[in-house]
Amino acid sequence: MRISIFGLGYVGCVGAACCAKLGHHVIGVDVTENKVNLINAGRATIIEAEIDDLVREGYEAGLLEATQDIDYAVQNSDISFIAVGTPSTKQGHLKLDYIFDCARNIGAALAKKDGFHVVAIRSTVLPGTNANVAAIIEEASGKKEGVDFAMVSNPEFLREGTAVHDYLNPPVTVVGSNNERAVEMMRELYAHIDAEFVATEVPVAEIMKYVCNTYHGLKIVFANEVGNICKALGIDSHKVMDIFCKDKQLNISSYYFKPGFAYGGSCLPKDSKALRTLAHDNYVDVPVINAINPSNELQKKAAVDMVVAKGRRKVGVLGLSFKSGTDDLRCSPIVDVIEALLGKGFQVRIYDKNVKVSEDTNTNKDFIMSKIPYMYEFVTDDLDDVCANSDVLVVTNKEKEFANVPERFPGKIIIDLARMWDELDYEGNYEGISWGNINRNVAQGEAIAADMVRTEF
Numbered sequence: 001m002r003i004s005i006f007g008l009g010y011v012g013c014v015g016a017a018c019c020a021k022l023g024h025h026v027i028g029v030d031v032t033e034n035k036v037n038l039i040n041a042g043r044a045t046i047i048e049a050e051i052d053d054l055v056r057e058g059y060e061a062g063l064l065e066a067t068q069d070i071d072y073a074v075q076n077s078d079i080s081f082i083a084v085g086t087p088s089t090k091q092g093h094l095k096l097d098y099i100f101d102c103a104r105n106i107g108a109a110l111a112k113k114d115g116f117h118v119v120a121i122r123s124t125v126l127p128g129t130n131a132n133v134a135a136i137i138e139e140a141s142g143k144k145e146g147v148d149f150a151m152v153s154n155p156e157f158l159r160e161g162t163a164v165h166d167y168l169n170p171p172v173t174v175v176g177s178n179n180e181r182a183v184e185m186m187r188e189l190y191a192h193i194d195a196e197f198v199a200t201e202v203p204v205a206e207i208m209k210y211v212c213n214t215y216h217g218l219k220i221v222f223a224n225e226v227g228n229i230c231k232a233l234g235i236d237s238h239k240v241m242d243i244f245c246k247d248k249q250l251n252i253s254s255y256y257f258k259p260g261f262a263y264g265g266s267c268l269p270k271d272s273k274a275l276r277t278l279a280h281d282n283y284v285d286v287p288v289i290n291a292i293n294p295s296n297e298l299q300k301k302a303a304v305d306m307v308v309a310k311g312r313r314k315v316g317v318l319g320l321s322f323k324s325g326t327d328d329l330r331c332s333p334i335v336d337v338i339e340a341l342l343g344k345g346f347q348v349r350i351y352d353k354n355v356k357v358s359e360d361t362n363t364n365k366d367f368i369m370s371k372i373p374y375m376y377e378f379v380t381d382d383l384d385d386v387c388a389n390s391d392v393l394v395v396t397n398k399e400k401e402f403a404n405v406p407e408r409f410p411g412k413i414i415i416d417l418a419r420m421w422d423e424l425d426y427e428g429n430y431e432g433i434s435w436g437n438i439n440r441n442v443a444q445g446e447a448i449a450a451d452m453v454r455t456e457f
């Protein structure tokens with residue numbers, strides 16, 4: 001394929017050299033003349049393992065060149081990558097000047113080009129930037145997004161030091177676009193890269209890199225805090241983390257990675273509290289570990305706030321135990337939500353078939369008695385009764401019997417804490433705890449979209 005890459009720094013130079021290695025024809029563009037000259041002499045613009053050979057080979061094969069003539073680059077390519085820097089401003093916001101300059105330049109060149117063109121943002125940018133760039137290109141080119149050109153967000157996951165290897169062996173290739181033709185062109189571009197190709201929505205692709213990098217930071221800080229506790233206790237932290245990493249079922253896995261309701265149960269709250277206390281008793285500061293419980297509490301508050309925001313007093317809770325298929329109420333987070341709602345004067349009906357069956361179990365009874373002594377009055381094993389007599393239904397777990405509740409009881413407001421439904425299209429009002437109003441709340445959807453597009457720095 002024929003591609004142009006705007007920005008010949010770390011990401012651009014590696015991308016240019018690797019695309020040439022994959023057999024594509026690459027035109028690099030940079031505002032710094034020296035970088036253009038380096039590429040046109042077959043030399044890399046950065047210092048990085050393997051890059052010198054790749055740039056030289058690409059240049060000698062006639063597959064890699066650079067220019068400051070933007071018209072030439074756009075005319076002679078089908079995809080233009082934006083790989084310019086996005087540094088922080090003094091206030092910590094993202095400085096998008098280079099991105100927007102680049103968009104104006106590409107737009108001006110597109111005005112003179114016939115035929116479809118794809119603009120792919122490779123730089124790390126916040127959600128909403130892709131739409132802003134599209135608007136700038138439309139204005140500068142007089143052309144229409146989706147017709148004459150299409151936008152793509154294609155985040156880069158390479159790490160300096162192993163950049164070439166990372167580029168050619170990415171964990172996943174993420175392409176966000178609302179244009180199928182553009183997605184197919186990107187698929188063709190990456191056909192020889194052995195990684196899953198994930199086509200998704202633009203904002204999903206845009207936020208991906210931030211989520212990944214923040215998580216990587218979290219991993220490092222967590223390991224360091226564990227290390228500091230271990231050191232204080234004379235325990236070898238590396239032995240601990242080596243064993244920790246052997247658990248590929250719960251620790252190093254996709255388990256627990258679904259946004260949803262607060263955690264509860266008899267172990268997580270108790271044991272993380274014990275580790276916090278151990279750190280405290282040994283004078284070890286663990287701000288990240290200390291922040292876990294407050295964050296979990298906020299998720300319970302978010303559930304309460306969602307119910308309150310609906311402005312209806314009759315609330316039905318579907319599922320009381322902390323997990324489906326169990327009757328364990330110890331530290332069930334929904335119990336705290338119910339307690340808060342009752343305190344605010346809401347009428348709460350609760351359905352949980354497992355809890356009802358075992359209402360004599362002492363552990364649960366003790367727990368409920370200490371939390372909400374009068375709660376059993378509100379618990380029933382009649383699902384239909386709860387649904388029919390509530391305006392708001394809070395679904396806390398994925399019991400199969402809840403699946404058709406929206407169809408059987410149309411018009412109810414559904415608050416989904418368990419991602420029972422990926423998407424719900426019915427004449428009611430659906431909201432997930434950590435995902436958007438996927439359904440009918442157009443006003444809220446528009447407000448979110450407007451916020452995203454307003455993200456100018």
Ligand SMILES: NC(=O)c1ccc[n+]([C@@H]2O[C@H](COP(=O)([O-])OP(=O)(O)OC[C@H]3O[C@@H](n4cnc5c(N)ncnc54)[C@H](O)[C@@H]3O)[C@@H](O)[C@H]2O)c1
Binds near residue numbers: 008083156158
């Ligand atoms: N460096 C990394 O490891 C890495 C990894 C993944 C993603 N990223 C992201 O990729 C983006 C680029 O990072 P980088 O490290 O390659 O930056 P960089 O500073 O090394 O390179 C950016 C290049 O863009 C050029 N440039 C600026 N404005 C231009 C314009 N209007 N037209 C053409 N060229 C222009 C600059 O001269 C420079 O050569 C950033 O958003 C960064 O966050 C970086």
